[in-house]
Structure formats: structure tokens, C-alpha cells
Amino acid sequence: MMSQIILVTGASAGFGQNICQTLVEKGYKVIGAARRYEKLQRIQEELGEQFYPLQMDVSQPEQVDKALASLPVGWQEIDVLVNNAGLALGLDPAFEASFEDWQTMINTNIIGLTYVTRKILPTMVSRNQGHVINIGSTAGTVPYPGGNVYGATKAYVKQFSQNLRADLAGTRIRVTNIEPGLCGGTEFSNVRFKGDDDRATKLYDGAGSIQPEDIANTVLWALEQPAHVNISRIEIVPVSQTFGPQPIDRTLWNDDSLL
Ligand code: NDP
Ligand code: 8X3
Secondary structure, eight states: OOOOEEEEESTTSHHHHHHHHHHHHTTOEEEEEESOHHHHHHHHHHHGGGEEEEEOOTTOHHHHHHHHHTOOTTSOSOSEEEEOOOOOOOOOOTTTSOHHHHHHHIIIIIIIHHHHHHHHHHHHHHHTOOEEEEEOOGGGTSOOTTOHHHHHHHHHHHHHHHHHHHHTTTSSOEEEEEEEOSBOSSSHHHHHTTTOHHHHHHHHTTTOOBOHHHHHHHHHHHHTSOTTOOOOEEEEOOTTOOOOOOOOOGGGGGSGGGO
16 A cells, blocks of 8 residues: 655644654655754654655745645645644733734644645545644643633634534544643743743643653554544643642632622
8 A cells, every 4th residue: 555645734843743753654654844944854864755844834825835836746645634833922911912922823823724724625525535633732622821822722723623524524534633731842832932941941840741752642543543433632631730620819809899
């Protein structure tokens, strides 16, 4: 059987890089897309000819068009799309956060993911085969202070994944949303805290966080289920991360106007 072609966005670091490595080692042909082309080239040096580096900013639809149109023969029919590119910027409350940061998150996590999916989906439908694997987040379900727009973008990813399944009724195309909690070993928090490495390091101190290979193994597992099985959603968190009670602010009741 010819090896399947998988497009992984956000392949230059973190989960994406590890997903590419895991899939290439399993014999898949992997197109790794990201903005930093030199990083992708270095990954190709390690992974060899089964890896194809593709410079593509998912938030720029014209760039996506051009990049996908540039794929050489033998790399054009994408069987699996892993929508992994994404980011969080800042942890400030909504009334102080940077609107520009919000726009970047929306343009990447929502518009980018949606546009790439819209581009790839028609050929999957015409061949009646394919798998879209989205990387969401527990932040799309569990609200937390400072999660404002980041969490909202991941809630979008969750609902979009499920609505895709609704539209794909009657086809063999599968859709999976993987929703990780606290994960270390990636650039995620360095990006979120804009290069404040101390702050990023402290977040993971003693937390026993999920690692990129855990996510890569989860992607592989969802992908390698028998063709009649659709894994719709997976939430994956470190054992150290759990739930707490909803906070109640008792100082408000000291204000007579509220009684
Ligand atoms: P990293 O910051 O390590 O990697 C993010 C990747 O996305 C990089 O390869 C980056 O490459 C790429 N990327 C960012 N913006 C764009 C863009 N506009 N176009 C193309 N590629 C882009 O983060 P993680 O590996 O941790 O995160 C991967 C995904 O997992 C994200 O969607 C994130 O929201 C999600 N996630 C992460 C968690 C965590 O705790 N780490 C937990 C839950 C979900 P480049 O800069 O070269 O473009
Ligand atoms: C990343 C997990 O909790 O930092 O999506 O938002 S969290």
C-alpha cells in the first residue's frame, strides 16, 4: 500500500515537530508546515525524504493557497490533516489584554485552522477518505482567568470539529479534536509570555506536565484506529492537573448596594 500523506501545521517546534517525527518513523509521508523555514529544513535533515518542509503562515490565506499549490507531484493528495499550529499570547484580564494579541490568536487558531481545513476537505470528500485531527485545548472547555480569547478560540475548534462531523455524514472522513491540558517541552509558554523564560519555567516546576511525545502518540493512536472508528474528542492532562471549586468572592457582600 502507498504510504499516506499527512499535513501537519505548526511543525517547526513542540507538538508539531514531535508528531512529524513519530509519523515519519511509522512510515507515513509527512508535510511539515510553519513560518520558520530554516527549522523545517533542519527537521528534514534529521527525518529524510519522507518529510517535506513547507513554509506556510496559516493566518495568511494567500500564502496558504500558494504553499499548497507549490506541493510537488507525489505530495498533493493529503490523506490526513493535523491542524496543530496555534498559540496563546498573554494572560492578562480581558479589560487589560492587548487587542492585537487577540487578533493574532483569532487569525491563527480560528481563521488559519478554518481556512486550511476548507482548502483540504474537498479532495478528501471527492476521494471519500481522510482524517482531520485538530489540536484544541482543555482551555476550550474550562474557563480560567486570563484565558479569555485563547480559550474562546479553542472552544471554536471543539465546536467546529463536531460540526464538521455533522457535515461529513455519509462519508468515511473522520474528525478528531485532541484537547490537551498543561504540557511542557514546547515553546508554548515562552511564546505566551513573550520570551519571559523564567515565568515559563516556573509554570512547569514540579508539575509533571504532559510531553510532546504524549500528544504525538495520541495523534498516532487516533489515526491508527480501524477505519470504521471515529475518535471524536480526547482530553489529555497530567495527573497533577485536576478540577477545583468555582471561586466565590465574599468581599462583594460587604457592599450594601448589592444586598
Ligand atoms: P509551540 O509554540 O511549541 O509550537 C507552535 C507551532 O505553531 C510552531 O511550530 C509555530 O511555528 C507554529 N505556528 C504558530 N503560528 C503559526 C502560523 N501563523 N502559521 C503557521 N504555523 C504557526 O506550541 P505547542 O507545540 O505547545 O502547541 C501546539 C498546539 O497545541 C497549539 O495549537 C496550542 O494551542 C495547542 N496546545 C498546547 C498546549 C500546551 O500546554 N503546550 C496545551 C493545549 C493545547 P512557526 O513559529 O515557525 O510558524
Ligand atoms: C494550553 C493549556 O491551560 O495553558 O492550551 O490554556 S492552558
